[in-house]
Amino acid sequence: MDNITVGDYTIPCVFVQKPWIRNTYLRFEDEKLVVVSRNQGNAMRVLDKHHDWIMKHYSQIKSSVRMFSTSGMLFNGTRMPVRFTQHYGRPRVEISGDSILVLSRSNDAAERALERWLSRQTILATESVACEKACAIGKAKPSTRTRRFRKWGVCRSNNTITFNTYVCMLPAELRDYIISHEVAHLAQMNHSRRFWEVVGRLCPEYRTLRKRLKNYDSRRRPVFADPAA
Ligand SMILES: [Zn+2]
Numbered sequence: 001m002d003n004i005t006v007g008d009y010t011i012p013c014v015f016v017q018k019p020w021i022r023n024t025y026l027r028f029e030d031e032k033l034v035v036v037s038r039n040q041g042n043a044m045r046v047l048d049k050h051h052d053w054i055m056k057h058y059s060q061i062k063s064s065v066r067m068f069s070t071s072g073m074l075f076n077g078t079r080m081p082v083r084f085t086q087h088y089g090r091p092r093v094e095i096s097g098d099s100i101l102v103l104s105r106s107n108d109a110a111e112r113a114l115e116r117w118l119s120r121q122t123i124l125a126t127e128s129v130a131c132e133k134a135c136a137i138g139k140a141k142p143s144t145r146t147r148r149f150r151k152w153g154v155c156r157s158n159n160t161i162t163f164n165t166y167v168c169m170l171p172a173e174l175r176d177y178i179i180s181h182e183v184a185h186l187a188q189m190n191h192s193r194r195f196w197e198v199v200g201r202l203c204p205e206y207r208t209l210r211k212r213l214k215n216y217d218s219r220r221r222p223v224f225a226d227p228a229a
Helices: 040-049 051-063 107-136 172-187 193-202 206-213
Strands: 003-006 009-017 025-029 032-037 072-075 078-080 082-086 092-096 099-104 143-147 153-156 160-164
Touching: 003 051, 009 040, 009 051, 025 051, 032 040, 040 051, 072 099, 082 107, 092 107, 099 107, 107 143, 107 160, 107 172, 107 193, 153 172, 160 172, 172 193, 172 206, 193 206
Parallel strands: 009 032, 082 099, 143 160
Antiparallel strands: 003 009, 025 032, 072 078, 092 099, 153 160
């Protein structure tokens, strides 16, 4: 089983045989469909039965933008290759031409340096904008932090907004929507109609931007095309 055809799609497919299991399981590993089953017959039957599920998930995967990949990572909405250079001083990250250069001792240290750099870039990209927007709706300046989590941001009643560390990688208009959304929570700690009215005042295009943002996949994947030893 190499490829299967579902609707207009030809989907790479891997069959894993486990004769001792009763049920058949389907899952996607990136664009590859993995079928775990006791035999090929069962696998084929389950594939036939779940065409709709397979189509839906595959089309989602195809339209998603991977923010991290070995062909580069997004920064400010542009994909840039990431290069590693061995360096024994303090690790640092630089933008060099159209690529991102990470100078550090080892690959592990490079990953950590990249995380710290992204966190700093996200603070730079969000902090002052969040303060301006808060001011525009008559609220006190929030303090901003970053964290790695599944959400793009979270706003607490102690006037703190925590942004996803990777917000700086997104195009400017999507960042603007995320900041507007969190700042609007300073006025409305819920997702009521009044909340969305505040979001609309801060970011008039929020409906389309919110939809676009759903395509962005921030899952951390390897970025170094030339991994260090
Ligand atoms: Zn919210």
